[in-house]
Each structure stands twice: as structure tokens, then as C-alpha cells.
Amino acid sequence: MIALPDHPLLDAHAFAARFPSGPGASPAWLLDALRIDAAAPMAPSDEIRAAVRDLLRWGGFKPTGRSKPASEYLVRAASEGALSPINALVDACNVVSLHSGLPISVVDRARAEGALSIVVAPRGASYVFNASGQAIDLGGLLCLADAEGPCANAVKDAQRTKTSADTREAVAVVWGTRALPGRAEAAARWYADLCEQLGAEVTVGHLG
Numbered sequence: 465m466i467a468l469p470d471h472p473l474l475d476a477h478a479f480a481a482r483f484p485s486g487p488g489a490s491p492a493w494l495l496d497a498l499r500i501d502a503a504a505p506m507a508p509s510d511e512i513r514a515a516v517r518d519l520l521r522w523g524g525f526k527p528t529g530r531s532k533p534a535s536e537y538l539v540r541a542a543s544e545g546a547l548s549p550i551n552a553l554v555d556a557c558n559v560v561s562l563h564s565g566l567p568i569s570v571v572d573r574a575r576a577e578g579a580l581s582i583v584v585a586p587r588g589a590s591y592v593f594n595a596s597g598q599a600i601d602l603g604g605l606l607c608l609a610d611a612e613g614p615c616a617n618a619v620k621d622a623q624r625t626k627t628s629a630d631t632r633e634a635v636a637v638v639w640g641t642r643a644l645p646g647r648a649e650a651a652a653r654w655y656a657d658l659c660e661q662l663g664a665e666v667t668v669g670h671l672g
Contacts (some may be wrong), residue, residue: 466608466637466671467581475640476582478638478669485552494658495549497559500542503507505654507591508565508636512644515663516566519641520618523567523584524596524604525671531600533618538562553627553634556658564651566638567618569608571625573633576667580635582671585614593620594646608637 466478486499496502513536527533538561541547547562549555553570561568585602591614592599600620607614615625618639627634636655640648656666 465594468671473641473644475648477648478637479656480635480667481664486629487551490549490552490555498547504563506564512565515641515643516585526570533567535567536559552662560651560655566651569614569616569621569637570634572627572631573635575625576610581609591622
């Protein structure tokens with residue numbers, strides 16, 4: 465169960481994936497799907513990019529430059545042949561985000577504290593997003609939060625709850641918008657299906 469804010473644009477979808485022995489390395493068929501020209505049931509577009517930016521802009525956040533949605537980074541990296549594999553869970557996330565045009569967050573449930581909710585981060589909020597200690601200003605941005613505060617969003621997920629090769633249970637959130645009806649649900653279903661193909665047990669999340 466993930467508590468949701470009263471938001472006029474948000475259409476988030478979530479699920480939990482449990483890997484008995486961790487996500488492991490990606491099979492060849494999944495790595496092939498990381499190409500921008502790979503066959504896929506969805507494709508990004510300028511319309512989708514604009515709608516996602518409007519979603520993130522609603523609370524006052526500016527989704528441009530280094531703060532652009534993660535899905536835009538993936539399109540650029542894949543177009544330049546620079547999208548490197550990480551592990552099966554993250555690679556599947558990147559495949560779906562790349563081709564759907566929607567940003568997706570994935571957190572290690574064991575590293576998140578207490579109940580989860582989606583919030584609009586207050587002004588001045590921030591968190592570290594990589595091992596180098598770099599931080600992102602979260603003010604006005606929709607974020608997944610646990611008992612310690614924001615831990616993921618459509619731009620950069622927090623370092624403290626990131627998944628790894630040791631992750632056994634992950635929670636994924638597809639950051640969809642009502643301006644694109646049905647798209648977030650389809651992307652979440654596709655990502656969940658990929659996780660099942662990779663050996664995970666999937667439970668659809670309840671948001672509300």
C-alpha cells in the first residue's frame with residue numbers, strides 16, 4: 465500500500481518484485497532491448513516528454529538540465545550507445561522507461577523504513593543520489609517517501625534505498641500522468657512481466 469497525495473495530474477502505478485537469489489545479471493534478450501531501435505510494444509515521443517515534464521512542474525520543480533526526467537536521460541544515452549547494463553532488475557526498468565518515455569523509480573524495500581507514500585517534497589528538501597555524495601534539490605518534486613523522508617523520484621533515486629545485487633525485494637513506481645491515459649498502467653504491466661520472466665514473484669501495489 466502506497467499513500468497518494470491529492471494531485472490533479474499524477475497517474476502512478478506500482479508493484480513489488482521478489483527475487484529469491486537477487487536480480488542477477490541480465491540475459492542477452494534483455495540487454496538487446498536496451499537499444500533505442502529494439503522492437504518494443506511502446507515508443508517515446510515529444511508529446512510524452514512534454515506531458516511528463518508538465519507532471520513534474522506542477523509542484524514548482526523545474527525538470528530541465530541536470531534535473532530532467534530520468535527517461536529523457538535514457539533516450540539520450542541509448543541513442544549514443546552509452547546505456548550500460550547494471551543488473552536484471554535495473555536493466556528491465558531501463559528498458560521499459562526507455563521505450564515508454566515514462567520515468568520509473570526502483571527501491572530496495574529492505575533499505576526503506578516503514579510505510580511508503582508519494583509526496584510533493586517541501587522547499588529545501590534534498591537527498592544524496594550517488595556514491596560520490598552528490599545531492600539533488602527536491603523542492604516541489606513528486607517523490608516516493610518512507611519514514612525517513614523522500615527516497616526516490618522521476619529524476620534521481622536516493623542512494624540510501626538503491627537496489628543492488630543483494631536486493632531480494634524491490635518496489636517499482638511508474639511516474640505516469642493523466643494526460644497520457646493508460647500509458648503508466650501498460651508500462652507497469654510490461655515491467656512486471658519482465659520481472660516475472662527474470663524469476664521474480666510480482667505483487668501489484670495498491671495506491672490510494
